[in-house]
Amino acid sequence: MSLAERDQCTIWHPYTQMKTAALPIPIVRGDGALLLAEDGKTYVDAVASWWVNLHGHAHPYIAQKVAEQLQTLEHVIFAGFTHPAAVTFAERLLQILPQGQSRIFYSDNGSTAVEVALKMAIQYWNNLGSPKKKIIAFRDSYHGDTFGAMAVSARSAFTAPFWSYLFEVAFIDVPVAGREEESINQLRSIAEANNDIAAFIYEPLVLGTAGMVIYSPEVLDELLGICQQHDILTIADEVMTGFGRTGRTFASDYLQRQPDMVCLSKGLTGGTMALGVTSASEKVYNAFLHDDKSKTLFHGHSYTANPVACAAGLASMDLLMQEETQQNIRRIGQRHQQFAEKMQALTHVKEVRQTGTILAVEFEDGGTSYFSDLRDTLYSYGLDQGVLLRPLGNIIYIIPPYCITDAQLEQVYQTIRGMQQVVSGETHYPRPDQTVLHD
Secondary structure, eight states: OOHHHHHHHHOOOTTOOTTTOOOOOOEEEEEBTEEEETTSOEEEETTHHHHTOSSOBTOHHHHHHHHHHHTTOSOOOOSSOOOHHHHHHHHHHHHHSOTTEEEEEEESSHHHHHHHHHHHHHHHHHHTTOOOOEEEEETTOOOOSSHHHHHTSOOOTTTGGGGGGSOOEEEEOOOOTTOHHHHHHHHHHHHHHOSOEEEEEEOSSEETTTTSEEOOHHHHHHHHHHHHHTTOEEEEEOTTTTTTTTSSSSGGGGOSSOOSEEEEOGGGGTTSSOOEEEEEEHHHHHTTOOSSGGGSOOOOOTTTTOHHHHHHHHHHHHHHTSHHHHHHHHHHHHHHHHHHHHHHTSTTEEEEEEETTEEEEEESSSOSOTTOHHHHHHHHHHHHTTEEOOOBTTEEEEOOOTTOOHHHHHHHHHHHHHHHHHHHTSSOOOOOSSOOOOO
16 A cells, blocks of 8 residues: 555545545655655645745754754753743844844744734733723734634635634735725724724735735835724734745834734744744733733643754754845845746736745636635646645745755746646646645
């Protein structure tokens, strides 16, 4: 029995209709931007394995630091105890995080980082004696799959079975070009009409699963200004945008105004280990300091601040700060810009969006639904070309590891150009009989 068949007998995969899904592709090794399959085929990992991998697979420096940590301390309870990797990582994160962040709270992943931020925001107001319950979020946002994170994310087919369990959220439109004033007016109207808004949570500058929808720093600054005027806490979900993805270390680095809390994961450890972080300003932290123990933030995880994950994060940060990595980030952004200009001129291309190492091509046909037949066709086409791309409906996006070579980038670009030819009818490509849903 093959590895894929053994998998099918025992494993339940994420975002996958197991009844109709094709056999999973067994990956046995990674090398830089490449994934090597059991049958010998290689795939360019153009999506950094769900946006987590910064420096390439099986990076020797990260592996060395993880191995060293494993020989020293693999884990210790983080309630009442601490360890060098957690303290050092927190210190170094605070040096590069947006101005005003002063405390680091560790968790396990992006969803839990968001849960922690929401709990901090709501309990903040309770601890001050003026409870506020409502949250504001962007209409098409995505913040995770746990219940609080689902509540502040877009209502969709993926959250439909749980709608009655999700708390009320005031959604405003994404302030894309030409619609900035609508979003500003919506936020201002909600803020002026309600005195029980606890926080505004947002994906800064880029909404990931909405289709890499991009909006300007200037309009976000204005939205944050309204929140500050009305004493509304702000939460930047930088899980996807952090660690160089938008061209700067954090998307918030483009802003004049800074958030009260920041959520991090994905690139936090370079894609090596599961880890989440919620940073908070001193103002937020101080609201939990009290002789009354009931004002404690009662949240934690068994693997909070896992030493091995922290060691991976420190190693990833070492690599991120190197001039070679910064040059690669700039190189990828420049190549994306050049490719975007060429793609925008082609037929059946509705829009091309790009910032930093993030690029998205939206086709006119097929619709943005995750259940789109076009999505499955394009996904299979990419794999046939040796490129891992996970379309968001009719939207193709690239978020590659920073070590990707120009030749590998060209292979990705040529694959997307081939997808355009499939969409336009210039090239016939059969629709797959079996599908894998969602990103």
